[in-house]
Amino acid sequence: MKKYVAIFFAYLCIAISVNFNNQFWLVPAAFVSMAFLNWRVFRIILKWKLLLFLGILVFCTPIFSSQKDAVFMGISYSRNVFEISVVMAYRSLIILMALKYFTQKISVQEIARSLSKLKLLGFGQVFELSLTTLPEVKKITVDCLDEYKISHPFSVFKDTFEWLVKLLVRILVYADTISLNKINQGE
Amino acid sequence: MKSSNKSLPQRNKNITVIAVFGSLWGLVEITLGVTLKGMRIPMAGAILTAIIIIVFLTGKYFSRQKGAILMMGGIAALLKIFSIGTVIAGPFLAILIEALIAEVMIIILGVNRISYLITGMTLLVYTILHPFISQGLIFGENIYTIYLEMFTQMSKVINSTNMGVIALGYVALHVVIGFVSGLVAWNLSKAVEREIEQIRKKSDKDKFDEEFSA
Numbered sequence: 327m328k329k330y331v332a333i334f335f336a337y338l339c340i341a342i343s344v345n346f347n348n349q350f351w352l353v354p355a356a357f358v359s360m361a362f363l364n365w366r367v368f369r370i371i372l373k374w375k376l377l378l379f380l381g382i383l384v385f386c387t388p389i390f391s392s393q394k395d396a397v398f399m400g401i402s403y404s405r406n407v408f409e410i411s412v413v414m415a416y417r418s419l420i421i422l423m424a425l426k427y428f429t430q431k432i433s434v435q436e437i438a439r440s441l442s443k444l445k446l447l448g449f450g451q452v453f454e455l456s457l458t459t460l461p462e463v464k465k466i467t468v469d470c471l472d473e474y475k476i477s478h479p480f481s482v483f484k485d486t487f488e489w490l491v492k493l494l495v496r497i498l499v500y501a502d503t504i505s506l507n508k509i510n511q512g513e
Numbered sequence: 514m515k516s517s518n519k520s521l522p523q524r525n526k527n528i529t530v531i532a533v534f535g536s537l538w539g540l541v542e543i544t545l546g547v548t549l550k551g552m553r554i555p556m557a558g559a560i561l562t563a564i565i566i567i568v569f570l571t572g573k574y575f576s577r578q579k580g581a582i583l584m585m586g587g588i589a590a591l592l593k594i595f596s597i598g599t600v601i602a603g604p605f606l607a608i609l610i611e612a613l614i615a616e617v618m619i620i621i622l623g624v625n626r627i628s629y630l631i632t633g634m635t636l637l638v639y640t641i642l643h644p645f646i647s648q649g650l651i652f653g654e655n656i657y658t659i660y661l662e663m664f665t666q667m668s669k670v671i672n673s674t675n676m677g678v679i680a681l682g683y684v685a686l687h688v689v690i691g692f693v694s695g696l697v698a699w700n701l702s703k704a705v706e707r708e709i710e711q712i713r714k715k716s717d718k719d720k721f722d723e724e725f726s727a
Contacts, residue, residue, distance in 0.1 A: 383659070387659055387662065387663070390662075390663075390666055391662055392662065392665055392666065407658075407659070407662065410655040410658060410659075411659070413653070413655070414652040414653055414655055414656060414659075417651070417652060417653050418651045418652050421651050422651070429594060429595070433595070437591055448528070449584055449587060451528065452528055452531050452532050452535070452584050452588065453532075453535075453587065453588055453591065455528065455529065455532035456531075456532040456533070456535045456536045456539075456588045456592075458532075459529075459532050459533050459536050460536045460539070460540070460592070463533055463536040463537055463540060464536075464540055467537070467540060487697070487700075487701065487704070490567075490701055491701065491704045491705055491708055494571055494701065494705045495705055495708045495709060495712070497533055497534075497537060498530070498533075498575060498705065498709060499709075499712070500533065501526070501529040501530050501532075501533040502526070502529075504529045504532075504533075505522070505525040505526045505528070505529040
């Protein structure tokens with residue numbers, strides 16, 4: 327197993343095992359070790375949308391909870407909801423960091439190679455072929471898109487349908503030429 | 514059409530159709546997916562899923578191999594995960610689950626108009642449930658406790674009957690979009706098949722004319 331795969335799974339295990347009691351040492355340990363591994367992954371958790379969501383999760387949900395059993399600076403809140411919110415926030419941050427770390431390390435080509443080795447229902451072969459065909463499929467789609475026109479405002483659906491037929495026929499004809507080439511090459 | 518009895522040309526054809534339609538699915542996810550998300554239009558996820566359904570069900574019509582949709586989904590998911598320089602675990606998971614649901618539905622119901630309609634409707638309803646599933650994976654099962662708490666609080670403000678009507682309307686809208694996408698996928702597959710048949714006939718006729726004139 328490659329080092330980054332092992333690290334990814336280790337972080338997933340940490341995320342699953344975080345609770346309110348061990349979060350005081352486990353979460354800082356996870357953050358510090360990730361800073362040494364790749365500090366760039368922290369960019370993913372510094373997005374305002376995510377931080378706003380986590381802020382609402384940790385600070386607002388305990389206040390608006392129906393069973394308030396604790397008071398902080400005169401504001402009553404639910405201790406249980408606060409604890410589970412904190413754990414959820416930490417868990418999500420660790421998972422997002424782990425995913426970012428993993429996707430930064432691995433490449434599409436590497437996945438294709440790994441899948442070919444696995445021989446998973448021939449998926450590796452199909453995936454490699456799809457990477458080869460991708461530029462041509464893109465070209466066919468873009469070329470066909472240039473030909474898209476609406477003849478009348480009331481015939482938008484009819485024109486779009488006809489355009490889709492044209493596009494898919496071209497793509498299938500292209501697929502046919504590749505399969506013919508493959509047969510000619512004796513696969 | 515059993516996979517074990519498949520001739521080599523047929524197997525090759527199936528593989529290339531899967532690869533090409535998987536690429537197309539990936540392209541749609543990368544380009545249209547990002548555009549729709551950027552435009553912040555309501556129900557962007559449902560619209561994207563409806564378009565995707567048309568793509569992969571048409572692909573399935575021309576590649577009857579078992580696991581074809583799952584493979585197309587695998588290709589699209591892998592292309593998607595490397596398309597943007599950010600963590601996109603949600604869409605990655607969504608593509609794979611959608612492909613799995615569609616594959617199971619088509620295996621059970623076969624390739625016909627009814628199965629296309631049911632698959633379309635099921636997948637669109639799934640798009641409503643997907644955020645809850647992906648959030649459950651990232652935040653843990655406690656997120657459902659929070660949702661339940663929010664629902665309890667909201668039901669104090671909004672009448673629960675009204676909330677039910679709103680939810681039902683939202684689900685019904687998704688069912689309608691799913692129905693339309695399934696129907697379009699079926700009609701499109703038939704139209705493309707007819708078109709290819711015409712091209713083939715024309716090409717055979719041209720070949721015959723060439724040989725005859727020679």
